[in-house]
Amino acid sequence: MFMKSVLRITVSAAVLALGGGMASAGNVEVLHWWTSGGEAAALNVLKDDLASKGVEWQDMPVAGGGGEAAMTALRARVTAGNAPTAVQMLGFDIRDWAAEGALANLDDVATSEGWDAVVPDALKAFSKYDGHWVAAPVNVHSTNWVWINKKALDAAGGKAPTNWDELIAVLDAMKANGITPLAHGGQAWQDATIFDAVVLSMGNDFYKASMIDLDENALGGDTMVEVFNRMAKLRSYVDDNFSGRDWNLASAMVINGEAGMQMMGDWAKGEFLRADQVPGKDFVCIRFPGTQGSVTFNSDQFAMFKVNDPEAQKAQKLMASAVMSPVFQSAFNVVKGSVPARTDVPNDAFDDCGKKGMADLAEANANGSLFGSMAHGHAVPASIKNAMYDVVTAHFNGEYDAKEAAAELVAAVADAK
Numbered sequence: 001m002f003m004k005s006v007l008r009i010t011v012s013a014a015v016l017a018l019g020g021g022m023a024s025a026g027n028v029e030v031l032h033w034w035t036s037g038g039e040a041a042a043l044n045v046l047k048d049d050l051a052s053k054g055v056e057w058q059d060m061p062v063a064g065g066g067g068e069a070a071m072t073a074l075r076a077r078v079t080a081g082n083a084p085t086a087v088q089m090l091g092f093d094i095r096d097w098a099a100e101g102a103l104a105n106l107d108d109v110a111t112s113e114g115w116d117a118v119v120p121d122a123l124k125a126f127s128k129y130d131g132h133w134v135a136a137p138v139n140v141h142s143t144n145w146v147w148i149n150k151k152a153l154d155a156a157g158g159k160a161p162t163n164w165d166e167l168i169a170v171l172d173a174m175k176a177n178g179i180t181p182l183a184h185g186g187q188a189w190q191d192a193t194i195f196d197a198v199v200l201s202m203g204n205d206f207y208k209a210s211m212i213d214l215d216e217n218a219l220g221g222d223t224m225v226e227v228f229n230r231m232a233k234l235r236s237y238v239d240d241n242f243s244g245r246d247w248n249l250a251s252a253m254v255i256n257g258e259a260g261m262q263m264m265g266d267w268a269k270g271e272f273l274r275a276d277q278v279p280g281k282d283f284v285c286i287r288f289p290g291t292q293g294s295v296t297f298n299s300d301q302f303a304m305f306k307v308n309d310p311e312a313q314k315a316q317k318l319m320a321s322a323v324m325s326p327v328f329q330s331a332f333n334v335v336k337g338s339v340p341a342r343t344d345v346p347n348d349a350f351d352d353c354g355k356k357g358m359a360d361l362a363e364a365n366a367n368g369s370l371f372g373s374m375a376h377g378h379a380v381p382a383s384i385k386n387a388m389y390d391v392v393t394a395h396f397n398g399e400y401d402a403k404e405a406a407a408e409l410v411a412a413v414a415d416a417k
């Protein structure tokens with residue numbers, strides 16, 4: 001069923017380039033979930049880059065924010081003995097596939113290009129398995145952002161909130177002004193993205209204890225009960241039609257002024273830029289109130305599956321090398337909303353939110369306040385992540401009160417371990 005719904009298009013840019021007389025440098029079939037306007041614009045930067053190197057691109061998009069549907073489609077392809085050559089992948093999923101022995105070794109290109117010296121350890125924890133490179137990181141996203149319509153903020157007092165009480169005051173003012181205060185899509189990964197930020201706002205130690213170390217006292221204690229109380233409070237600011245809405249449609253509500261703000265990773269910025277909006281003028285980017293100085297990150301990486309055809313292997317290496325080029329990392333991430341995965345890329349081409357993203361990341365990395373995002377596969381393996389999703393979403397939809405939710409979280413994590 002998935003296979004039927006999957007679109008496969010051979011990209012014309014590569015064909016045109018080849019038609020122009022360039023020898024083919026092989027073909028890569030790329031499975032990804034970058035289908036929104038901003039994501040597709042960023043992907044085009046990559047397609048064009050590869051086309052200029054003679055690499056043909058076979059597109060395998062699987063829509064669905066956060067990549068759950070893409071991972072299901074991937075499993076089906078591998079089970080059928082027909083793995084795509086390159087796959088967009090997050091954190092623990094890369095480790096899981098590497099552990100299965102499914103990923104190609106990229107050590108020779110990584111060594112000749114000196115990746116070790118420029119990729120931060122937090123990313124290498126996922127790009128490398130057993131000391132060998134198995135994926136090329138294309139970016140660093142972070143999830144603890146809020147995207148605010150500037151006009152709506154001005155009408156609500158003009159001051160960006162820096163703590164919970166100020167946030168609630170702004171949301172109340174937006175409600176009084178007759179707009180939807182919080183643009184949100186009721187999908188498990190989106191609920192979990194807000195949850196990540198609320199947990200982080202309770203402190204670095206609490207985030208680490210609950211989301212990474214899975215400490216039962218943190219998962220089920222009073223602070224977690226307060227997290228769920230806050231989630232319920234935030235739920236009271238979404239509109240009636242939030243259920244199932246895609247994240248980019250929620251971004252559009254903020255862009256067109258129908259809603260005041262969205263709590264979402266910085267891929268949302270790609271949507272604002274696509275709509276010709278300018279940071280500081282049309283929209284404002286802030287860290288989720290109470291989390292300035294800390295970052296929950298996720299990194300999109302391209303993992304290469306083992307293939308036998310030497311031509312395909314060559315194309316995989318060309319793609320890995322292209323993804324890691326500093327010029328490409330700047331061009332791509334400026335459009336995507338993320339920041340480079342390399343530490344040596346200048347920030348000149350980035351807008352104010354991008355510059356802030358880069359500075360925040362460096363600061364958090366230096367201070368020990370950089371953590372993998374639970375919602376986006378960088379804190380715990382998918383089995384535990386999915387168990388947390390279920391509880392967070394059931395609570396968001398009113399199935400549990402805050403106390404029950406905290407108790408359910410402890411039980412769900414214990415079962416999934």
Ligand code: GAL
Nearest residue numbers: 064065066141267298300376
């Ligand atoms: C994230 C991914 C981003 C963006 C987002 C929404 O998991 O890292 O690149 O695609 O999902 O689809």
